[in-house]
Amino acid sequence: MSEVIVITSGKGGVGKTTTTANLGVGLAKRGYKVVLIDTDTGLRNLDLLLGLENRIMYDLVDVATGKVPYRKALVRHKKHDNLFLLPTSQIRDKSAVDGDQLVDICNQMRSEFDYILIDCPAGIEQGFKTAVAAADYAIVVTMPEISAVRDADKIIGELNRADKTHIKLVVNRIRSHMVEAGDMLDMSDIDDILAIECIGQVPDDEMVVTSTNRGEPVISNKKSLAGQAYSNIVGRICGEQIPFLDLKKKNLFDKLKQMLHV
Amino acid sequence: MLKAVMRLFGHEEDKPSGRVAKDRLRVVLIHDRANISPEVINHIKDDIIKVISSYMDINQHDMEISLSDDENSVALLANIPVKRIRSQVMSSRNTDR
Numbered sequence: 001m002s003e004v005i006v007i008t009s010g011k012g013g014v015g016k017t018t019t020t021a022n023l024g025v026g027l028a029k030r031g032y033k034v035v036l037i038d039t040d041t042g043l044r045n046l047d048l049l050l051g052l053e054n055r056i057m058y059d060l061v062d063v064a065t066g067k068v069p070y071r072k073a074l075v076r077h078k079k080h081d082n083l084f085l086l087p088t089s090q091i092r093d094k095s096a097v098d099g100d101q102l103v104d105i106c107n108q109m110r111s112e113f114d115y116i117l118i119d120c121p122a123g124i125e126q127g128f129k130t131a132v133a134a135a136d137y138a139i140v141v142t143m144p145e146i147s148a149v150r151d152a153d154k155i156i157g158e159l160n161r162a163d164k165t166h167i168k169l170v171v172n173r174i175r176s177h178m179v180e181a182g183d184m185l186d187m188s189d190i191d192d193i194l195a196i197e198c199i200g201q202v203p204d205d206e207m208v209v210t211s212t213n214r215g216e217p218v219i220s221n222k223k224s225l226a227g228q229a230y231s232n233i234v235g236r237i238c239g240e241q242i243p244f245l246d247l248k249k250k251n252l253f254d255k256l257k258q259m260l261h262v
Numbered sequence: 263m264l265k266a267v268m269r270l271f272g273h274e275e276d277k278p279s280g281r282v283a284k285d286r287l288r289v290v291l292i293h294d295r296a297n298i299s300p301e302v303i304n305h306i307k308d309d310i311i312k313v314i315s316s317y318m319d320i321n322q323h324d325m326e327i328s329l330s331d332d333e334n335s336v337a338l339l340a341n342i343p344v345k346r347i348r349s350q351v352m353s354s355r356n357t358d359r
C-alpha cells in the first residue's frame with residue numbers, strides 16, 4: 001500500500017522543504033521505500049538539503065514531458081539506499097508541469113514505493129495546484145506567527161476546495177521560551193484557530209541550520225530536539241501514538257526535581 | 263517578571279503579545295473565510311450611511327464596520343458615532359401615521 005503525501009504551507013520559509021527532507025529520511029530509516037518529489041520548479045532546494053545537488057541528471061519536467069522514464073531521473077540517497085529524490089528543473093517555471101502529469105507520475109510510482117512525499121512550492125498558484133493534485137493527504141506546515149497561521153488557514157481552505165480533506169498539521173520553529181513568556185502563539189491558540197489534527201510540534205533549533213549546511217537532515221542527529229520531534233512525526237505517520245515532546249528548557253531546579261523524582 | 267506584575271495591576275495594554283496575535287488572527291480570519299472583498303464592505307457601509315443619515319447626523323469618518331465572531335456565527339458589527347438625532351424627521355414620521 002503506498003501513500004502520497006503533499007507537504008504544503010502557503011507561506012514561504014516555514015520549513016516545508018526541511019520537513020519533507022526529514023520525514024523522507026525518517027521513513028527510509030524505518031525501512032520503507034521512499035521517493036521525494038520536488039515540485040518547486042525554478043527554485044529547487046530539496047536536492048541541497050539532502051546533499052544530492054551534484055548527482056542530478058534529469059528532472060521532473062523531463063519525466064512529465066515523457067523525455068525519460070521516472071526511474072532514469074531518480075537520484076538515490078548516499079546513505080539510505082531506499083530513499084530517492086525526483087528533483088525538479090531549476091531553469092523552467094511552475095507552468096512546466098501540471099496536476100494531471102504529476103498524478104500520472106505518482107500512479108506509476110505507487111507500485112514501487114511505500115511513501116511518495118511531494119514538496120510543494122509556496123503560494124496558491126499553479127505550483128500549488130500541481131503539487132496537491134496527486135496527494136492522498138496533506139501535511140500543512142506552519143509557524144507560531146500570525147502571518148504563517150493566516151496562510152495555513154488559507155491553504156486549508158484551498159485544500160478543501162480541491163477535495164483534499166485529509167489534512168494534518170505540523171507546527172515548526174516553536175521558541176519555547178517565548179511561548180512561556182506569552183510572547184508567541186501557543187499550541188492551544190493554533191488548535192483553536194485552525195482546528196485540524198496536529199502531528200508535529202518542532203522547536204526552533206540551530207542544529208537545523210548546521211545540518212542543512214552539511215546536507216544531512218537533522219533527524220539523523222540524536223542530540224537535536226528538532227530531530228527528535230521529526231522522528232516522532234514519522235512515528236505518527238506510521239500510526240503510532242507518541243506524546244509530544246516537552247519543549248520547555250529545563251533549568252537547574254527542574255533538573256534537580258527530575259533527579260529526585262518529585 | 264515585571265510584565266507579570268504590571269498585568270496584575272490591570273495594565274491591559276501590556277497583555278502578552280501572543281494573546282494580541284491570537285486576537286488579531288481571529289478577526290482577520292473571519293474576513294478571510296467570509297471571502298468578502300473590502301469593496302463590498304464599503305458598499306455596505308455607504309448604504310448604511312444613506313439609511314441612517316435620514317434619521318441621524320453621524321460621524322462618517324469615525325464609523326467602523328467589521329465582521330466579528332459570536333460563538334459559532336459571524337456577526338456584522340457597526341460602530342456609528344451619532345452627532346445628533348434629527349428630531350423633525352422623527353416627529354414628521356409620527357404625524358404621517
